[in-house]
Amino acid sequence: MLQAIGLTSAPRGDRPPAVDDLTFGADSGGVTALLGGPEAGKTTALRLMLDLEPGQGVTYFSGSRLHQLAHPAREVGALLGDVPGHPARTARGQLRMLCAAAGAPLARADELLEVVGLAGAKDERLGALPLGMDRRLGLAATLIGDPQTLLLDEPAKGLSAREQGWLYGMLRRHAERGGTVLCTVADAKEAVRFADRVVAIDAGRLVADQDAVEFGRTRLRSRVAVRTPHAVRLADVVHREARAARRSVEVVTEPGGALSIYGSSCAEVGEAAYRHGVLVHRLAEETRDAGCAPDGERPSPQQDEPTPAAPARKKRPGVDGISTALPVPRPMTAPARPLRYELHRLLGVRTAALVVGAVLLVSVALSLMLARSQHTPLQDAVAAWPDVLPLPPAALAAGLIGALAFGDEYRYPALAAARGTVPRRVGLLLAKLAVTAVAALLTALLVAVADLQALRLLYGPDATALPGNWPALAAAWGGLAVGCAWAGLLAAGTFRATAAGVAAVLAVPVAVAPLVQKALSTPSVRSVAGLPDRLRDLAWGQLPHQADIWLMAGARLLTRPVGVALALSVAALVCAYAFAGLRRRVRW
Template identity: 70%
Template sequence: MLQAIGLTSFPRRQLPPAVDDLTFEAGSGQVTALLGAPGSGKTTALRLMLELEPGRGVTYLRGRPLHRVAHPAREVGVLLGDVPGHPARTARGQLRMLCAAAGVPAARADDMLELVGLAGLGDQRLGTFSLGMDRRLGLASALLGDPHTLLLDEPAEGLSPRENSWLYGLLRGHAAQGGTVLYTTSEAKEAARTADRVVTIEGGRLVADQEAVEFARTRLRPRVAVRTPHAARLGALVSKEARAAQRSVEVVAEDGNRLSVYGSDCAQIGETAFRHGILVHQLADEIGDTGPAPAVKPPRAPAGARTPTTAPGPPRQPLRPARSPLRPLRYELRRLLGTRTTFLIAAAVLAVSVTLSVLLARTVGTPLPSMLAAWPDILPLPPAAFGAGLLGALAFGDEFRYPALASARGTVPRRLGLLLAKLAVSAATALLLALLVAVADAEALHLVYGRDLLQVPGKWPSLVASWVGLAVGCAWAGLLGAGVFRATAAGVAAVLAVPVVVAPAVQKLVLAPSARSVAGLPGRLRELVWLEWPYELDRWLLATMRLMAQPVGAALALSLSALLCAYLFVGLRRRVRW
């Protein structure tokens, strides 16, 4: 059972709240429709239930608020709008990535594709899906964790009658197994036909909470809508004439100067008004929702006025932080390998590196490390390092552009598990790309110029360490830059800023007269700390510090430190705000 108690959204720009003290229940084994006209607050109400919108009130899912549910994907399935997946990802790849996020077996993806009728379209790209196929995939995503409760926002909007029938048949089947289904709609006839209970709201406030049979009987009857400045007088005259003629006529006074007359027609009402000289502004036959019940509502605050808060009001509803994947490493691998972008970037890097390496070998005096890295002096970074940085930037950039972890929030969680998984996968990708580039360049040089050109350098360990550190550092700079500024372009800018901006500044500091040499650093560290370490480690420590003392290495270290601190600061600030 779902219980929404006192849901109230915070007003924005001095406007009244979109949802105001909304309280209702959606029972287990039932399909409940949340009915309202566009702009009545239906979507905001769902977001308040999911703790995605700031406000007050509480929503209990089988007796527990959502922020106290350990695994929300296994308790509630959500469909808010379209599926926000990468258009180049396949339907099966999208669901398997979400399986890793929900902590369910990957085989569940194929089961859900078969359940929603997409078994033969698992390898089709999301960008080619029609609206009906997208809704089917959205339902499959909502059902991945086998949730008890389904919350769906306008699931049938724009669907054909056949797809409509299939959709509500699936929802009815979920409810028949004991689940709770709550969906929003603006069609009164659809709510009466497909739901067991209809909750009607207008202006964010509860209007009626009825069984579907009662709703259809009392609010879907044919009626005559009348607007007149003399509504009370006309209503009394219509009722008097109906009693005299022994006709069953019901007159309901709505808000303002509106009447709803049941059991009559426009001709009879018009003749009554004409005989008694009553001015009529509207006279029309209607079938559908009648709007708000004839109850006294508190006046709305005008624009520009502050809405007073009642005391004691409903409890403040905490914003639920977006959940990290339960299996972050598996999630990140499927995200990386689920589109062609990764392979296209790797292929482009290899092609450019081989071409530059062969061209650099024609230049007299070019050192072998520069040829193997395909790094001419005119480029700020070698292609492999830039490609690693671009893949790192896409790791967070695609998350913010096509959010999968928190589709309703439009952002990704800043959790340590997801960050570590992205750092590990981006580092492994950078190492693999750097290795492939070095091997491909060496083979290209061997094929074009022969084996005599390839001589193993004497300081190959330090060169390898520098190459690895450059590739991994660029990948992490792109990853953290995109994570802080929520855009792939920001991650790429962070990568390019290392050799263009930070490295020259570091070089000036290194060459300054006050700069000290790292030659005696191990000895100075022994004097400062009380721990003793083997003297064999001094050589490795000195080599590491020499690498860090290089302008690019020091620039990477400074940039990574600043980006990591910024990432943690932004994540901590958002968590405090929640």
């Protein structure tokens, strides 16, 4: 069961709140329609229920607040708008990624594709799915955790009658299994057709909360729409005959020679026009919603359709005695299996592969050009790092991959129902750090191997003789790639944009490194000589002799301006990321 109590959105400027003290409920085993016009506040109400909108009020899902649920995906499935996924990701890949986020087995993705009828389109890209398939995939995404409650924002909008029938049938079956379904709708007749209960709102306030059958009987007003060049004469005829028959009939004159006649039928109006010789151009019965329009304003006419009676359901228990509360911190749902989620996110699209492929081609070309000069050291040729570039292409590619790790989360939000709600949990951050580090190391390794092989092929083996300190150079090379990847990752996570991550990577050699170099230019009276021996003395076990080489490589890297700048930048971005998450939590 779902209970929403005292929902009130925060006002923006001088405008009144979009939702104002809204209280209603939705029963288990039934379908509830949240009815209202385009500006009624339906979507804002759902966002308040999901704690995605600042405001007041509380919402209970089976007796618990959303932030109190140990596994929210197993209790609430929500879809606000289109499927929030990268357009290049496949339908199956999207569901498998969401399965990892919800802690569900990967086989659940194929099972749901069968349920929603998309098994044959599992390899279709999200950006190529038509509207009907997109809504089917969205419904599958809400069902991944087999939730008790479904919240959907106008799921049938824009669908054909056949697709609407299929969608409402799926929602009905979920309710018949004991689930709770709440979806917004703008058409009153549509709400009466598929729902068991109708909660109508206007300007954010409750207008009606009734059983669907009762709502259709009391709120949907039937009328006869007439168009005639003699509107005034026909109105007078209808009034006179209604008084003579002692019937209550209301005639409303519309612009353009149209009449709206309430309390009569097409047969009665047509016979009256025939008897008095009044020419009629149009005569039709229509249904208007008489309960959801603002005072003094009539709703727009809607074409008449048969309205089958919905089965009666048990009445909603009252929610009296439960007071509203102040806003609570927004619940952030991190992936239940963050490492698996991050791997599916990275490998589910071809962006990373295209970036690595492009950097391989550029690096090989630059390496061959640099090696033509006898004054170019081998390490610079293998890194493909000319003096005109602030960073080698491999490091820039690693930074871009890191920036996309968080940038795509905000551009194509899959962890929550709205943009800007990526959770700042330690597990997710560690998973992203680990995956981007591995991706950066693989990129650096592939570039080094490709450049060495290209140099060996073109200039012979003598041109690729490795220096004796190659382990130290390799450690520095890998550290540079990982540092750039982490700088891009943390900056994109802090500022919610891929561009911010790329800018942070470029700022390290362009802005930070010169400042560090200036600070290091003063003479030093201290040296790190003997650091490996001192570290060996502190170690619990005996370190191998080769560890000295790697330790000294790391020490030398941290004494170089770029290495120090990179380390300082990553440390500063970690602090900024943590501070931004803490400030947002306190604010909400």
